[in-house]
Amino acid sequence: MNRSNSTLIGFSAIALWGALALLTRLTDNQIPPFQLMSMTFAIAFLLMLTKWRKEGHWGVRYAKQKKPVWLLGVSGYFGYHFCYFLAMSKAPAVQVSLLAYLWPLLIVLFSTLLPGHRFRWAHLVGALSALAGCWLLIGGGSDAFEPQYTSGYLIALACALIWSSFSVTSRLAANVPTDAAGWFCGATAVLAFFCHLAWETTVMPANLIQWIGVIGLGLGPVGIAFFTWDYGVKHGNIQLLGVLAYSAPLISVVLLVLFGLAEPSWTLAWACLAIVGGSLIAGFERNKKAA
Numbered sequence: 001m002n003r004s005n006s007t008l009i010g011f012s013a014i015a016l017w018g019a020l021a022l023l024t025r026l027t028d029n030q031i032p033p034f035q036l037m038s039m040t041f042a043i044a045f046l047l048m049l050t051k052w053r054k055e056g057h058w059g060v061r062y063a064k065q066k067k068p069v070w071l072l073g074v075s076g077y078f079g080y081h082f083c084y085f086l087a088m089s090k091a092p093a094v095q096v097s098l099l100a101y102l103w104p105l106l107i108v109l110f111s112t113l114l115p116g117h118r119f120r121w122a123h124l125v126g127a128l129s130a131l132a133g134c135w136l137l138i139g140g141g142s143d144a145f146e147p148q149y150t151s152g153y154l155i156a157l158a159c160a161l162i163w164s165s166f167s168v169t170s171r172l173a174a175n176v177p178t179d180a181a182g183w184f185c186g187a188t189a190v191l192a193f194f195c196h197l198a199w200e201t202t203v204m205p206a207n208l209i210q211w212i213g214v215i216g217l218g219l220g221p222v223g224i225a226f227f228t229w230d231y232g233v234k235h236g237n238i239q240l241l242g243v244l245a246y247s248a249p250l251i252s253v254v255l256l257v258l259f260g261l262a263e264p265s266w267t268l269a270w271a272c273l274a275i276v277g278g279s280l281i282a283g284f285e286r287n288k289k290a291a
Contacts, residue, residue: 003236010232010241016225018251023221025261026213032200033085034192036214041077041189042224043218048182062179069176073184076166077226078191083159098139099156101249106119106164107242108135108282114171114238121241126282130246133274136267137249149196167233167242174234184220243282250275 001009027036052059065073089095108127112119145153196202205211232241250272256262 001235006232006234007236007240008104009228011234011244013225013229014241014245014248015251016220017226017248019255020217020221020248021252022255022259022261023213023216025256026216027205027210030210031203031205031214032196033088034196034200035202036100037081037085038192038196038216039214040218041185041192043215044223045182045186045189045268047219047223048179048185048227052179052182052251057081059179059182062138062177063183065176065180069180070184070187072166072169072173073147073181074187074191076163076170077184077188080159080166081188081192082177082195083155083162087152087159088154089152090155091149094139095149096143096152096156098135099153100159101134101138101246102131102157102160103164103167104242104245107167107245109238110164110168111171111242114168116169116241118238123243123282124135124241126280127246129278129281130243130275131278132277133271134246134249136274137253139273156252167229170230170233171238176234178227179233181227185226230268240282243279246275247279 031039049059050060084096084100087100105127108123111117205214232238253262253268253271257264257268
């Protein structure tokens, strides 16, 4: 499979992450975060297990990875979400989201350290434009950062650092098959379950709609998305994917508007222009070179 197709596969993860807000809304935000994390990552593991069974095995060979690979996978999936939920408990949600969503920009910057990659101004300018659109979309009209929430802000920055480092380092482990991510999802589900037992009270989905939300999250934004992202960052254009990742919050808001759960606004229009424009700028140099 060529690089363009691999990048497209990676972008499908971003599109699925765009459905995260809509599917989470279906759960009515009633399920504790670590419980929801455990349930959805368990579904992701079962999704990969189904694939393995159709191939006539249990996927054991994919679990036989070196310790650094296991550390990378579990720290990426579990570490990011653990820090995100912890940051949410220590600082306002909007500011946490803004800081955590620095990870696409960091991917663009960190990827220049990879063998065969170099710094390109088009990627940086595109990423900054998309970042501005993302911040406008998430933080429009929000309060400023306040010193008493510094610990939460630092943990949110750790989120951005963890996911960007994980994504870029995964490129160096391109020989590790994407199926191995199924085991990382399983391990994350177990760790999240223990966190749930330690800090939360179990709240099961109360109706069919909430179950649809949970299962949808497990199959899409948590399941297929993590597998296609793994493939995309290993074999596609990782710098372009970093810029395109800023379209996820835009997709989220557009879906909420289409389903009548949010109102269209000029803020949405300007954010759309900045994010789409940034993505076009980032892709311009590559397309020019290809021509």
